[in-house]
Amino acid sequence: MFIYSDRNSSRMRDYHRLDLSLTIKDKGAPDRFWHGEWVFSVYNVYGRHNDWMINYQNKFEGTSSEVKEATRTYLPFLFFPGITYNFYF
Amino acid sequence: MNTMKKIKNKLKLALYIIPAIFITACEEPIEDKLDSTYTRLVVDGTITTDTMAHKVLLKYSNDALNRNPIRFVSGAVVTISDGTNTFNLHENPKVPGEYLTDSNVYGVAGNTYTLNISNVDVDDNGVKETYTASSYLPYMSRIDTITVTDYIHNDKLRGWLINLYGQDRGGRNYYLTKAIRNDTLVTDSLKEYGAAANSGFEGEKYEGFAVYFLEKDDTTDIVRENDRITLELNCITKDYYDFVIGFQKEYFPKNPIFSGPSANVTTNISPKEKAVGFFAAYSVVRKSTIYKKRNKKYD
Numbered sequence: 036m037f038i039y040s041d042r043n044s045s046r047m048r049d050y051h052r053l054d055l056s057l058t059i060k061d062k063g064a065p066d067r068f069w070h071g072e073w074v075f076s077v078y079n080v081y082g083r084h085n086d087w088m089i090n091y092q093n094k095f096e097g098t099s100s101e102v103k104e105a106t107r108t109y110l111p112f113l114f115f116p117g118i119t120y121n122f123y124f
Numbered sequence: 125m126n127t128m129k130k131i132k133n134k135l136k137l138a139l140y141i142i143p144a145i146f147i148t149a150c151e152e153p154i155e156d157k158l159d160s161t162y163t164r165l166v167v168d169g170t171i172t173t174d175t176m177a178h179k180v181l182l183k184y185s186n187d188a189l190n191r192n193p194i195r196f197v198s199g200a201v202v203t204i205s206d207g208t209n210t211f212n213l214h215e216n217p218k219v220p221g222e223y224l225t226d227s228n229v230y231g232v233a234g235n236t237y238t239l240n241i242s243n244v245d246v247d248d249n250g251v252k253e254t255y256t257a258s259s260y261l262p263y264m265s266r267i268d269t270i271t272v273t274d275y276i277h278n279d280k281l282r283g284w285l286i287n288l289y290g291q292d293r294g295g296r297n298y299y300l301t302k303a304i305r306n307d308t309l310v311t312d313s314l315k316e317y318g319a320a321a322n323s324g325f326e327g328e329k330y331e332g333f334a335v336y337f338l339e340k341d342d343t344t345d346i347v348r349e350n351d352r353i354t355l356e357l358n359c360i361t362k363d364y365y366d367f368v369i370g371f372q373k374e375y376f377p378k379n380p381i382f383s384g385p386s387a388n389v390t391t392n393i394s395p396k397e398k399a400v401g402f403f404a405a406y407s408v409v410r411k412s413t414i415y416k417k418r419n420k421k422y423d
Binding site: 036042106107109 | 150151152153154161188371374385389
């Protein structure tokens, strides 16, 4: 059984990532009532496996000894590309 | 037409696979180092209406994820008092940290028992500390008999129910249920106790009320023809009931979406910031029956 510290008195491991995006504005016709832009982005460029959550669960070793094991969960992809088209009017 | 069908099938497959990739995360065991905290005294003590050597177990708390062996508290001075009589507990020479009363001691319903632990230095600062806890010993309801019936909910959930016949003594009562098969205590730890309040049964008769479920998939629970099944019923205080329920909630896995945040289990040991565990006084009654296969109860 765990003895918990006060709420917010502990921190998970550092979370950091780099997201990059390139925006190409649509020049279009000057008299057009709307204009748009293409956005090419990459999420988590250097592919860090940040912790999504950490679980502590009972694990049995041998016949009777019982230990807690920490398991971390992270998103499966290293980086994630995206393409967006925004338009304004 | 055939090509279109193939493309449609591939698109359909992609529609299943792509979301599956995104909602599925990876897991791996890690060596996580949690912050340490100060050492607490861990108390597991009871006095019951049984005439026996009652036990108080004293341990030091350990770091989480620490695989070092548990350290027991030796050399403590432990007493249990009912206000008139004081029972001295002696450390079991074979089991360090286990303190026992004489074997002729029994608790009396209606009394309040106080546990006193002294001559311990849990925080290792050179100053001896004293810990105390009190518990009322509740009266027991009348239990007439029990039956054991087969229970089949479906192919996966099947086993045996222990059914209770008796009379609740009225008012709000809290019970622990423990099962014994032949001479083996099946419910041999706190996580396996059944705990319940008498909600809806205040002062009522129990007429075959199912109080414990022995699961067929659990090898220790398997009941065979002519096994002697004993139900031990303990009448406990609300504080101890809250402790047992709190412990079981913390012990078993939680669903993060539907469970509340983890919390420390309550204790009745003072000072509360230096100790965990519980000292419980409760009344005990046991009823036995021989299991015969003819009894069946279906959901």
